Amino acid sequence: MRRFIVTLAALGLAPLAIAVCDSGSEPATVTLPLVVDGSGLGAFTTAEGYEIELSALRVAIRDLELTVGGETHASLLRRLERLTLPVAFAHPGHYAGGDVTGELPGRFVLDFFAGDDTPLGDATMLEGDYHGMNLTFRAADEDDGLAADDPLLGHAIALAGVARRDDHEQAFEAVLDIDEDTQMVGAPFSLEVRPGATSTLVVRLLMVDPSTESDTVFDGVELPELEGDETLGIEPGDDAHNILRRRIQVHDHWWLEPRD
Amino acid sequence: MHTPALLAALSALAHSTVSSAQEASTRPEPGEEGRASPADPEAEHAGDHEVVVRAPRPAWTASAERIDGPTIRTAPRRSTEDLLRLVPGLLVVQHGAEGKGHQIFLRGFDAAHGTDVEVLVAGLPINVLSNVHGHGYLDLSFIPAEVVQTLTVQRGAFDLRQGDLATAGTIRLDLGVAEDERGGRVGYEGGVTNRHRVLGLWAPRGPADHFVAVEMVHDDGFGDDRGSRRVGMIGQLDGEAGGRGPTILVGLFSSEYGSPNAVRIEDVQAGEMDLHDTYTHGLEGRSARALAVLSKRLDVAGHRVSLLAGATATRFELESNYTGYLQEGARGDFRRQGHDAIEGFISGWWEHDLRLLRRPLRLRAGLEWRGDWFDQGEAMIALESRRPWRVDRDALGQSHRVTLAAGARWVPLSWLQAELGLRGDLFVLRFDDAVDDVQRATVALHAVSPRAMLRFPVARDWTLFASYGRGFRSPEARSVAAAGRPNEDVELDLYRGGSPEVTVSDEVEVGVQLLRGGWLGLSVAGFATFIENEMVFDHVSGTNLELNATRRLGGDAGLRLRPWRWLELRADLTAVDARFVETGNPVPGAPRFLTSFGLSVEHRCGLRGSVTGFYMAPRPLAHGATGTHQVVLDLTVAYRWRFIEVRVELTNLLDGDWHEGEYHFASWFDQGTARSMIPVTHVTPGPPFDLRAGVTLWI
Numbered sequence: 017m018r019r020f021i022v023t024l025a026a027l028g029l030a031p032l033a034i035a036v037c038d039s040g041s042e043p044a045t046v047t048l049p050l051v052v053d054g055s056g057l058g059a060f061t062t063a064e065g066y067e068i069e070l071s072a073l074r075v076a077i078r079d080l081e082l083t084v085g086g087e088t089h090a091s092l093l094r095r096l097e098r099l100t101l102p103v104a105f106a107h108p109g110h111y112a113g114g115d116v117t118g119e120l121p122g123r124f125v126l127d128f129f130a131g132d133d134t135p136l137g138d139a140t141m142l143e144g145d146y147h148g149m150n151l152t153f154r155a156a157d158e159d160d161g162l163a164a165d166d167p168l169l170g171h172a173i174a175l176a177g178v179a180r181r182d183d184h185e186q187a188f189e190a191v192l193d194i195d196e197d198t199q200m201v202g203a204p205f206s207l208e209v210r211p212g213a214t215s216t217l218v219v220r221l222l223m224v225d226p227s228t229e230s231d232t233v234f235d236g237v238e239l240p241e242l243e244g245d246e247t248l249g250i251e252p253g254d255d256a257h258n259i260l261r262r263r264i265q266v267h268d269h270w271w272l273e274p275r276d
Numbered sequence: 277m278h279t280p281a282l283l284a285a286l287s288a289l290a291h292s293t294v295s296s297a298q299e300a301s302t303r304p305e306p307g308e309e310g311r312a313s314p315a316d317p318e319a320e321h322a323g324d325h326e327v328v329v330r331a332p333r334p335a336w337t338a339s340a341e342r343i344d345g346p347t348i349r350t351a352p353r354r355s356t357e358d359l360l361r362l363v364p365g366l367l368v369v370q371h372g373a374e375g376k377g378h379q380i381f382l383r384g385f386d387a388a389h390g391t392d393v394e395v396l397v398a399g400l401p402i403n404v405l406s407n408v409h410g411h412g413y414l415d416l417s418f419i420p421a422e423v424v425q426t427l428t429v430q431r432g433a434f435d436l437r438q439g440d441l442a443t444a445g446t447i448r449l450d451l452g453v454a455e456d457e458r459g460g461r462v463g464y465e466g467g468v469t470n471r472h473r474v475l476g477l478w479a480p481r482g483p484a485d486h487f488v489a490v491e492m493v494h495d496d497g498f499g500d501d502r503g504s505r506r507v508g509m510i511g512q513l514d515g516e517a518g519g520r521g522p523t524i525l526v527g528l529f530s531s532e533y534g535s536p537n538a539v540r541i542e543d544v545q546a547g548e549m550d551l552h553d554t555y556t557h558g559l560e561g562r563s564a565r566a567l568a569v570l571s572k573r574l575d576v577a578g579h580r581v582s583l584l585a586g587a588t589a590t591r592f593e594l595e596s597n598y599t600g601y602l603q604e605g606a607r608g609d610f611r612r613q614g615h616d617a618i619e620g621f622i623s624g625w626w627e628h629d630l631r632l633l634r635r636p637l638r639l640r641a642g643l644e645w646r647g648d649w650f651d652q653g654e655a656m657i658a659l660e661s662r663r664p665w666r667v668d669r670d671a672l673g674q675s676h677r678v679t680l681a682a683g684a685r686w687v688p689l690s691w692l693q694a695e696l697g698l699r700g701d702l703f704v705l706r707f708d709d710a711v712d713d714v715q716r717a718t719v720a721l722h723a724v725s726p727r728a729m730l731r732f733p734v735a736r737d738w739t740l741f742a743s744y745g746r747g748f749r750s751p752e753a754r755s756v757a758a759a760g761r762p763n764e765d766v767e768l769d770l771y772r773g774g775s776p777e778v779t780v781s782d783e784v785e786v787g788v789q790l791l792r793g794g795w796l797g798l799s800v801a802g803f804a805t806f807i808e809n810e811m812v813f814d815h816v817s818g819t820n821l822e823l824n825a826t827r828r829l830g831g832d833a834g835l836r837l838r839p840w841r842w843l844e845l846r847a848d849l850t851a852v853d854a855r856f857v858e859t860g861n862p863v864p865g866a867p868r869f870l871t872s873f874g875l876s877v878e879h880r881c882g883l884r885g886s887v888t889g890f891y892m893a894p895r896p897l898a899h900g901a902t903g904t905h906q907v908v909l910d911l912t913v914a915y916r917w918r919f920i921e922v923r924v925e926l927t928n929l930l931d932g933d934w935h936e937g938e939y940h941f942a943s944w945f946d947q948g949t950a951r952s953m954i955p956v957t958h959v960t961p962g963p964p965f966d967l968r969a970g971v972t973l974w975i
Contacts, residue, residue, distance in 0.1 A: 040541070040938065040957055043900035081953055084899065085859065116942065116953040117899050140954060142899055145859075 043117075044211045047138040050080065050120050053220045053273075054130035060223050063235040070177035073128040073221065074168050075264075076156035080136070080219075082118030082205065082272075084144040116150070117142040118209070125160050125168070128221055139217060141209050149203040149219075149272040153194040153265060167191050173264060179239050186239050190250035192261045203270035215274040225268045233263045336695065336729045338741040338787020338801035339431040339445075339832055345454065346844060346878040348424055350886035352910045352925040354471075354495075354968075356416040356424055356449070362874075363429050363447065364834055365850030367867050367892065371937040371960040373502040374495060375533030376561050376594070377415040379937065383431055383805065384828035384854030385444035386865040390414030392749060394442035397449045398512075398525045400569045400586035400621055401646065403441055405675055408615040408652040409594055411752035412441045416449070418508050418529035418565050420491040422463075422477055425452035431832070432783045432803060433747030436640060436683045436697035436727050437625070443747040443781040443807075451512055451525065453479035453487050465923075465970030470496040473970070484517030497534060498963045499552025501559065506531035515572070522572040522583075527565065535559035535596050538939060538958035551933050551961045555945040556659065559595040559610070584623040591616050595657065600945035602953070604656060607665065612657045617650040637686045640697065644679040650753075671709040673753035678702045683727065693731040700724050703750050703778065707757040719756040723748040723778045741787040741801070751776040781807045787832075797836035804829050825857040828866075842879040848872050862896035864940070869893035882921075885913040895938065899955055903938040908962065919974040927966045936962035 059069040118141030127134060156168045168174035173192035178185055207215060225231040237256045242248055250256045263269065335342070343362050353359055357378050360368045367381040380387040387393045389410035390403045397419065407413035430438060431445040438446045458479040465473040472494045479487035488511035497503045508529035515521030536554035543549040569586035592615040599609045625642040650673050655664035683697020706718040725746040732740040755776040787801030805828040830852030837845040849871040854863035862868075872890035877883060889909040894902045909930055914923035928934070937960035944951045 040894060040897075040904040040935075041902045042957060079953075115899065115955065117955060119953045121951060121953075140952075142954060144899060 044143045046141050046143060046209050046213050048215055048217055050136040050139045050217045051133035052126045053218050054127060054132055054134050056129050057223050060232050062232050065181050067180045068177055068234050070175060072176040075126045075173050076154050077151045078123045078154050079152050080120040081116040081150040082141055082146055083148040084115055084117050085147040117144055143209050146205055146207045146209055149205045150199055150201045153198045154196060184241050186241055186248055188248040188250060192257055193252045194261055194265050198265055200265055200267055200270055203267040203272055205272035207274045215276055218273045218275050220271040220273055222269050222271055233269055336731055337434050337743045338789055338799050339785060341429045342426060344426040346876050350876045350884050350912055352912045352927050353421045356419040356421045359421060359424055364848035365832055365870055367870060369937040372535055373497055373533040374504040375417050375506055375531040377413050381866055382444040384852035384866045387444055392444040394439060394446040398451055398569050399571055399584045404590055404617055405648045406650060406673055406753040408613040408654055415563055417506055417531055418527055420475055420489045423451045423487055423489050424449055426450045432745055432785055434727055434729050434743040434745035436681050436699055440750050443749050452485040460975035461972050463970055463972035465968055467968035469498050485514040487512050500554040501534035501536040501557055504533040522570045525569040527567045530564045533561050535561050537598060538960045541957040541959050556597050561594040564591040578628060580627045582625045586621045588619045599943040601947055602942060602944040608659055610657050610659050613654050615650060615652040617648060620647045632686060635687050640683045642681040646677045648675045667711055669709060670711050673707045675753050676704045691732055691734055695729045697727045705753045705756045707753045717757045719776060721778050737790050737792045739789045743785045745783050747781040749779040781805050795838045799834045802831045827857055828852055828854040842877060844876045846874040864896055864898040867892050867895045882916040887911055897938055897940040899940050901940045901957055904935055906934045908934055921972040923970045925968045928964055931965035934962040935959040
């Protein structure tokens with residue numbers, strides 16, 4: 017009996033030999049370059065019949081965050097996905113993307129008409145199955161290196177282009193204000209990040225919602241026709257401003273595309 | 277059938293499971309060691325006037341356990357919550373200071389502060405539903421450990437009486453003072469952490485289990501901001517002993533405690549922080565409780581009725597900051613939560629013995645009501661002034677549960693005993709937040725829970741078990757107002773955040789138990805728990821999150837040896853693989869492998885003590901991180917000579933830097949460094965080597 021007890025006690029103490037001064041383990045960290053797609057945006061047709069062709073689009077943001085798939089899901093969303101949405105364009109809902117485990121902190125002005133891809137920096141990411149991207153809107157300021165007469169100065173978004181309907185062509189310029197610290201949450205982004213990954217992550221702002229292939233940023237906007245070559249200005253307070261702001265600040269039109 | 281055999285069979289049926297708080301210790305219970313049962317079926321051959329002490333009777337499931345007597349008395353403890361460490365496979369983590377409710381892990385569940393573990397004290401459910409800090413918040417500090425007579429544990433939800441929050445299991449604390457401990461006593465305990473504890477306890481000798489205890493504690497704690505102070509009184513009037521009145525339990529309690537942060541392990545490794553430091557200072561928590569419980573058992577012409585009525589009023593307030601300045605910038609993520617609640621509970625259970633096909637049959641039925649009313653608030657506060665600068669919640673809420681249950685125990689064959697039952701629970705939840713007009717709603721939900729337990733006493737000392745049970749967890753009241761709330765970022769028709777639902781778990785368990793001669797007990801069980809859709813209210817986003825399905829597969833093994841009456845050896849082992857079904861990812865935080873042992877001595881010469889310890893294998897954390905090995909050894913030695921007892925408790929004998937809590941999240945405490953949203957491992961340390969010594973005088 018004594019030997020049995022001693023043996024049993026020894027077995028109970030055996031884990032002492034195992035409990036080394038280890039400090040657990042962290043998931044592997046990967047860095048991937050983030051760029052802005054500067055190739056411009058093609059023309060598109062709105063629900064009101066306007067053919068819109070943009071010539072400039074810049075957005076002032078800060079702190080890009082990348083989120084893993086997580087363990088949450090929207091059951092209603094899943095049912096809708098199967099009925100109406102192509103799986104390839106599966107739409108994460110709020111918090112369906114899970115936790116932030118990747119980031120590129122900093123202040124950026126995203127220029128979607130810069131020509132080539134504009135590098136933003138290297139994102140630091142924990143290995144995982146990524147599902148979404150978040151970013152935070154801000155007002156551009158002098159620290160962004162903008163000229164004193166730059167229309168983006170003091171605003172979150174500046175865009176310009178022409179709208180054609182029937183036989184009329186109307187040039188327009190718009191500056192949009194978004195409340196400071198407003199986040200765009202859950203832009204689609206699908207990538208399994210593992211040590212050794214080499215993809216380049218491309219930030220895109222799409223004027224046509226890829227999940228519907230019909231909804232556009234300008235749906236609901238009516239542009240008054242001005243005489244001559246006068247350019248229509250869209251500013252805070254205008255109905256068009258509010259529609260554009262509401263559409264651009266949600267994730268429907270944002271996309272983070274991994275490119276090998 | 278001969279009368280003695282009939283009585284024996286009825287007596288066998290009378291051995292109930294661990295679920296009934298009202299079943300008196302005078303009625304033979306399964307698992308009671310060393311107690312004679314004159315109506316033991318095996319005694320029928322011993323003659324009408326002989327009493328044969330047989331092996332302890334097994335419980336109704338392989339995972340039921342009763343912990344009492346020497347095991348409790350010799351266990352090291354700062355508070356009653358430390359006694360939960362005696363429960364096999366259960367891990368309790370203190371991520372604050374003594375006095376704040378522990379975080380509980382059991383059978384692959386991260387039960388947070390009690391969300392998946394139902395706890396009863398003298399039959400009264402003690403979890404605070406919809407608590408602002410955590411649904412089912414549990415705090416046992418109001419009970420001096422000296423009046424905890426038994427801990428009975430049912431892992432899994434198999435018994436008919438297990439109710440809300442018992443998805444991982446149920447723990448019941450029965451209060452009282454052992455016969456050889458009765459009398460008046462005054463005790464003082466001091467410790468190296470400037471701990472001073474005074475206990476006054478009076479439990480008059482005699483058959484009645486009356487007692488009154490008063491406890492006061494001051495402790496500076498083992499690290500920054502881990503001090504605590506508490507004062508409490510609890511008393512019981514045992515009306516059952518005289519067979520006349522009800523048993524009455526009353527208590528009053530108040531405590532204050534520090535609120536430290538979890539430290540980033542990289543800061544500890546870099547030498548910038550000590551494991552026992554905290555980033556912010558001066559945050560505090562406060563708790564208070566008043567409770568009253570009346571219970572009465574009646575036996576009228578063979579109809580046994582257990583009645584209980586109880587009420588508890590609780591106050592909870594906590595200042596905390598787990599993320600530094602990550603969310604709110606320069607102001608800091610300092611938060612104050614407050615929750616005032618009143619709970620009312622009425623319970624009535626009926627039993628009656630019959631015969632079916634000449635075999636013993638026991639019918640059971642129960643009716644319960646629980647009502648909770650609460651006033652809760654949550655605000656961001658300024659560190660210096662403690663003034664709120666943003667109120668996030670100022671809400672009133674109610675939750676009501678009505679239960680109707682019925683079941684039967686039958687012994688159709690000598691080698692088969694069965695209990696089948698069904699319970700229905702109806703919930704009505706209401707929430708009204710004055711801060712947000714959108715958050716006002718009332719919802720009715722229900723749960724239907726079948727339960728089945730089969731016991732096969734196949735041989736003299738061997739019993740096989742097979743059980744199935746559906747457990748359930750009500751949603752917290754706040755979640756009923758989140759349903760339908762539009763999220764600013766997503767089109768309303770795409771995502772509403774889900775409606776509140778009762779989380780339902782289905783669990784099966786098989787096991788075997790050997791009980792031999794009162795000196796050997798061995799049990800082995802395998803279990804599987806499935807949750808199809810686990811609804812969690814996310815406190816950050818204010819939405820209901822429907823988690824992917826989970827499954828938990830595991831096993832328990834336990835060994836009890838009592839080679840002599842004064843010596844007990846225990847060893848337990850639990851292994852669980854808890855995963856999300858869709859992704860295969862492990863459930864964060866839930867220990868995969870936990871083993872514990874204990875050697876307890878309680879000798880009639882007056883010597884008592886124990887050596888206890890546990891080992892936990894690295895547990896999975898969120899985002900693919902893993903924790904560390906944990907090993908802790910404790911020693912308790914006490915000696916009583918006549919009217920004086922001296923006791924010494926040494927905890928963490930190895931003085932290891934062990935991580936009681938391990939988490940993986942993002943924080944930003946050092947504003948001189950770059951802000952990062954990337955999560956890293958944070959830990960809350962377990963106590964380092966600690967010495968407490970005390971003396972008790974019996975009056």
